[in-house]
Amino acid sequence: MSESLTSENGRTVLRMRRRLAHPPDKVWRALTDPAELAHWYPALVEVDLRLDGRIAFTFPDGEDDFVEDPDHTGVIRAYDPPRLLEFTWGSEIQRWEVTPTDDGCELSLTSTYDDRASSASLTSGWILCLDALDKALGGDSVPREHYSVLHEHFVKVYGLDRPEVLADGTLRFERQLTGPKDDVWARLAGGAEVVTGDLPPGGFVAEGIEPGPVAEVEQPVRLVYPAGDGSVTWTLRDGNGGARLVLTQTGAGAEHEAAWHDLIESLASESVTRT
Missing domain, CATH: 3.30.530.20 (START domain)
Known part of the structure; x- marks a missing residue:
């Protein structure tokens, strides 16, 4: 093959x-x-x-x-x-x-x-x-x-774990996962309900990010919170074989590329071991 x-x-x-x-x-x-x-x-x-x-x-x-x-x-x-x-x-x-x-x-x-x-x-x-x-x-x-x-x-092999850095500096990951979006959201949220005005659960925050209170949330498909001079947006939808994750960070997102990569790959690894 x-x-x-x-x-x-x-x-x-x-x-x-x-x-x-x-x-x-x-x-x-x-x-x-x-x-x-x-x-x-x-x-x-x-x-x-x-x-x-x-x-x-x-x-x-x-x-x-x-x-x-x-x-x-x-x-x-x-x-x-x-x-x-x-x-x-x-x-x-x-x-x-x-x-x-x-x-x-x-x-x-x-x-x-x-x-x-x-x-x-x-x-x-x-x-x-x-x-x-x-x-x-x-x-x-x-x-x-x-x-x-x-x-x-x-x-x-295909490098699909790597992000795109847009012209304005926005960091964008699009990652197909093998677990369903409800399960992925539950792992990110630690099983807790995500509430507007509260700080986001730790699963949604990469190392080095200082998050502000949740600005928007629609469980289990969307979460937005401020970070530095920009914002972080998580979206989940049904994808080909599991959840499709899109994560963006505006502002100084490129500075946190490695941290976001490690977080997303850890999430993907959990999907593999649990399916």
């Missing part, structure tokens, strides 16, 4: 390759037949299998997307059986290629999308999906680490 992450034309591109000890025609059927896709693909698929054909995705246990208005439809952009299938899923583009090898074939995925912070989740999820594909075809995939362990590995 190989994975790489790049940026092209302002979009994120994930490339993955997997060698399979199965003939290309068998893998092609698993890639294009909805009955076969049901054994390994992350959604149920309805497809008009032709160039410009419509494709639709549904989740058997209900909605499974953190986008406020998700688009679970697409269109086939390239179709060359049994070698190439490319289609859209909302704004995402998935390109699947099957290449014969001496002992089977190589299956390649190129996924193009906008939400770079989800890349560790997507990579980990596809690894587990391709394990399921190999098993469904009669293969003997090596057991993988738990999803959360894979996720944190790729966060580090």
Whole structure:
């Protein structure tokens, strides 16, 4: 298995390759037949299998997307059986290629999308999906680490734990976590209710920060308090595989980059050990 992450034309591109000890025609059927896709693909698929054909995705246990208005439809952009299938899923583009090898074939995925912070989740999820594909075809995939362990590995590989420093000096972290937002908030708050006008619980404060009283709070999604000549804002929402955390500090935020990084990574580590 190989994975790489790049940026092209302002979009994120994930490339993955997997060698399979199965003939290309068998893998092609698993890639294009909805009955076969049901054994390994992350959604149920309805497809008009032709160039410009419509494709639709549904989740058997209900909605499974953190986008406020998700688009679970697409269109086939390239179709060359049994070698190439490319289609859209909302704004995402998935390109699947099957290449014969001496002992089977190589299956390649190129996924193009906008939400770079989800890349560790997507990579980990596809690894587990391709394990399921190999098993469904009669293969003997090596057991993988738990999803959360894979996720944190790729966060580090892709550098998704690093913040952005905006032109005005604002420090901004966007971090996908593997625990649900209610649990993440509870850990940050130490199980206490957060009240406007009180000092924020210690879990929301990095080392070296002198917080003022909570200015805004909406549990479990938003907390704002003053710090120095700026403010700290925490937001949590449902993300891809767990809570999506966005933390910003205006003012002298860049001075506290290391402290915020350590706090967030400690929080992420707790999510791994508890899931």
